[in-house]
Amino acid sequence: MVKRNQSTITEFLLLGFGELHNIKILVFTLFLVIHIMTLISNVLVIVLVGVSQSLHSPMYFFLSQLSLSEILFTSDIVPNMLWLILVGGGKVLVARCMAQLYLLTVPTIAQCLFLAAMSFDRHVAICRPLHYATIMTFSHQLQLVIACWFIGFTLALFIYIFLKQLTFCHLNTINHFYCDIAPVLQLSCSSTSSVELVTxxxxxxxxLSTFTFIVVSYVxxxxxxxxxxxxxxxxxAFSTCSSHLIIVCMYYGTLSSIYIFPPRENSIDLNKSLSILYTxxxxxxxxxxxxLRNQDIKAAIFKYMTFLGKPMKT
Structure with a gap:
């Protein structure tokens, strides 16, 4: 019987982007500007949907939830990524890494469900317009949103419970800029079969379920x-669906290229590039x-810019 004398690892080393040398500040500035623009644009959508009477419809309500999930998703990854760019890599506690994985999984699942809910809304609006008001009531919208978030939190928690059972005792280096599930599993010195199966x-x-539902809806x-x-x-009718279809193609395209049809293990730079696109x-x-493609949102933006630009009466 082999005696096990292994010290448990409590920290991972995230390599980030390696040594960027002279372009470090340029890359940091570019990513920071994109992150700020992402936060501002998504917050703007949420605020406009909340305050504009013309945007009080199911499609925009689901869109605001999609924007909220994007804020949660990027806020969990990008700040730490920016720090890694400046310092050229850094350590992260295993517990923090697991928490980051959980916080990434929740909005990822929720986004798939929100896109499916938006396709259902378009299906009812175009295929059953006479019943739209009775089917897509606010209570039904709220139930759908709560269900999307609940499923996201529950399934992510299910994966997280299995991840917490892993032990790490040899390698601790992750050649990535965030704790993705594949490189974390590769570092485990315990069996990962149950985690891989559940994931x-x-x-x-x-x-598969959400993409199939979206395809059937759009057919x-x-x-x-x-x-x-x-x-x-x-x-x-086409114009009301085109924006949603573009986002579906972008989201599922990048998601599948990273997780369903990932690059080969030696294509680390390609995997990081796809992850940057996705995150x-x-x-x-x-x-x-x-x-840019929706007249209602552009009208709401113009309305409030005009309102804010008016001089205050004295």
């Missing part, structure tokens, strides 16, 4: 649109796409 079941069930939506006799009506760029594009 795979949760990931595939959430991604029926497109079929219903082609039945509209007026070209103006068809254009209006930094996509959260910025989501509110911008809706703002």
């Amino acid at each position: 795979a079941v949760v990931a595939f069930s959430v991604l 029926s939506i497109i079929w219903a649109i082609f039945k509209i006799s007026s070209s103006v009506g068809r254009h209006k 930094l760029v996509t959260p910025l594009f989501n509110p911008l796409i809706y703002s």
